[in-house]
Amino acid sequence: MQTPVRVPDLKERKRRGEKIAMLTAYDATMARLLDRAGVDALLVGDSVGMVMLGHDTTIPVTLDDMVHHTKAVSRGTERALVVADMPFLTYQISASEAVRNAGRLIQEGGAAAVKLEGGREVVDVVKRLVDVGIPVMGHLGLLPQSVHKAGGFRRQATQPEEADRLIADAHALEEAGAFAIVIESVPHDVARLATAHVAIPTIGIGAGPDCDGQILVSHDILGLFDGPVPPFVQQYAKLADTIVAAGRAYVDDVRAARYPKSRQEIAGTRTP
Ligand code: KIV
Numbered sequence: 001m002q003t004p005v006r007v008p009d010l011k012e013r014k015r016r017g018e019k020i021a022m023l024t025a026y027d028a029t030m031a032r033l034l035d036r037a038g039v040d041a042l043l044v045g046d047s048v049g050m051v052m053l054g055h056d057t058t059i060p061v062t063l064d065d066m067v068h069h070t071k072a073v074s075r076g077t078e079r080a081l082v083v084a085d086m087p088f089l090t091y092q093i094s095a096s097e098a099v100r101n102a103g104r105l106i107q108e109g110g111a112a113a114v115k116l117e118g119g120r121e122v123v124d125v126v127k128r129l130v131d132v133g134i135p136v137m138g139h140l141g142l143l144p145q146s147v148h149k150a151g152g153f154r155r156q157a158t159q160p161e162e163a164d165r166l167i168a169d170a171h172a173l174e175e176a177g178a179f180a181i182v183i184e185s186v187p188h189d190v191a192r193l194a195t196a197h198v199a200i201p202t203i204g205i206g207a208g209p210d211c212d213g214q215i216l217v218s219h220d221i222l223g224l225f226d227g228p229v230p231p232f233v234q235q236y237a238k239l240a241d242t243i244v245a246a247g248r249a250y251v252d253d254v255r256a257a258r259y260p261k262s263r264q265e266i267a268g269t270r271t272p
Pocket of ligand 1 (some may be wrong): 029043044045046047048085124184205215217218
């Protein structure tokens with residue numbers, strides 16, 4: 001068994017100038033495969049709502065959804081750090097509710113840390129979570145849970161005053177005890193500045209090459225969608241095509257009575 005990645009390892013990576021590779025996972029099978037591929041951390045993102053559950057935004061995702069998917073990812077993971085997203089309205093109402101809700105993701109879900117969206121407006125919650133022993137990853141820039149306020153999934157911090165706010169928010173999260181910050185969809189120079197201003201790692205998504213690490217949605221890089229992916233995504237496979245072709249071949253074989261062959265039926269016990 002390989003040495004598991006722990007929360008303090010990520011800060012150490014930044015200190016040593018080593019990049020951090022992070023992907024999302026929502027189930028045990030994908031977690032097992034990506035863990036074998038060597039990713040440093042797996043995020044059970046509330047993007048599960050859009051990627052797996054067919055919602056248009058992350059807002060309908062519930063804490064029960066997240067606990068369910070986090071349990072599965074934890075079961076499939078040996079080495080990577082498992083981080084679970086706190087869904088909309090599970091940390092904004094009060095710090096004590098946030099502790100109870102984050103506690104479920106750690107205690108029942110098996111995550112090592114939680115992620116939540118926002119800057120100075122969430123620092124009291126971040127402090128409280130860290131005080132009770134729950135590591136927190138922040139999330140700045142495009143905040144999918146605020147999609148209605150932003151008027152869509154738009155690039156953020158494009159104006160100088162917004163860029164200053166983002167850097168001040170990154171400082172505030174670091175001060176509050178966050179161990180890393182996701183920075184989503186901001187100009188590259190803003191992400192570079194934020195990265196230089198904090199000692200904790202920044203994990204970019206659509207934020208350029210100068211963050212301390214990168215995160216992408218695994219279904220995007222694997223080509224598991226038929227539709228378009230964000231422009232910053234690099235696709236490493238086209239699994240949607242492979243799956244459709246395999247499914248079609250199976251359908252053809254069944255219809256033509258080429259499957260099952262009698263030999264396969266006799267030998268056929270399912271091995272674990
Ligand atoms: O929910 C998610 O997948 C995320 C990442 C895209 C950073 O927050």
